[in-house]
Amino acid sequence: MKKRYIGIGIGTLLLLALLVCSCIGSTASTPRPTPAPAPISVVDGGEPPIEEGQTWISPGKVQVGNFYPGARAEWPLTVHNGNDHTTTFEVSYRYPDSVGEGYTKPTSEVQDWVRVADTTPILSRYGTREIMVILEMPEDAVSPGHKWEFWVSVKDTSQGGLVRIELCSRWLVIMR
Numbered sequence: 032m033k034k035r036y037i038g039i040g041i042g043t044l045l046l047l048a049l050l051v052c053s054c055i056g057s058t059a060s061t062p063r064p065t066p067a068p069a070p071i072s073v074v075d076g077g078e079p080p081i082e083e084g085q086t087w088i089s090p091g092k093v094q095v096g097n098f099y100p101g102a103r104a105e106w107p108l109t110v111h112n113g114n115d116h117t118t119t120f121e122v123s124y125r126y127p128d129s130v131g132e133g134y135t136k137p138t139s140e141v142q143d144w145v146r147v148a149d150t151t152p153i154l155s156r157y158g159t160r161e162i163m164v165i166l167e168m169p170e171d172a173v174s175p176g177h178k179w180e181f182w183v184s185v186k187d188t189s190q191g192g193l194v195r196i197e198l199c200s201r202w203l204v205i206m207r
Contacts, residue, residue: 086113088185088198095204101170107161108200110185112154118189120154122147122162125184125199134203135176144168145181151188166202174206 089109098104112118124145130136148163164183168174182199190196 084113084115085111086187086196086198087111088200090200092201092203095166095202097207098166098168098174098204099207100168100172100174103165103167105163105165108164108183108185109159109161110152110154111159112157112187114187114189115156116189117153117155117158118187120152121184121186121188122150122152122164123184125182125197127180127182127199127201130180131201131203134178134180137179137181138173138175140172141175141179141181144172145183147183164200164202166204176206178203178205180204 088111090106093106095104108122110120110122112120124142124147126142127136144167146165146167148165149160152160152162154160181202181204183202185198185200186195
């Protein structure tokens with residue numbers, strides 16, 4: 032009887048080892064997605080509290096490092112509607128008014144490299160949503176510089192009057 036339990040235990044271990052090895056082999060042969068994502072870090076103190084009357088976006092600054100032609104970087108931009116009514120927002124690429132020290136302004140081609148998953152999100156009153164922003168540089172593209180910057184703009188389209196508030200997330204890109 033003891034030999035039978037030992038045999039069942041060894042058989043179970045062999046079956047488990049075979050299963051683990053087959054899983055490892057299948058993951059190792061999975062092709063890497065192309066293009067490879069670039070490392071991203073967020074410079075931000077976190078999301079503001081959800082309060083009535085406060086529309087905000089987060090993060091305010093995204094750093095993309097080790098970027099290169101053919102690379103892709105993506106990060107969700109969180110948009111919060113501080114209005115007490117449903118509002119449509121406009122999310123788009125924005126040429127920066129100014130750039131950080133050591134950074135250059137983007138070339139006109141950069142606009143084609145930036146995609147926003149939902150350019151006109153509709154947020155319910157006090158609602159919050161993540162909108163994916165993707166930076167994908169073609170393999171044959173020329174970088175605007177070693178360090179360059181662009182902005183992602185968020186506007187509340189329900190604003191009236193002559194002065195309209197625009198919130199921007201700064202994307203700081205460093206090439207390899």
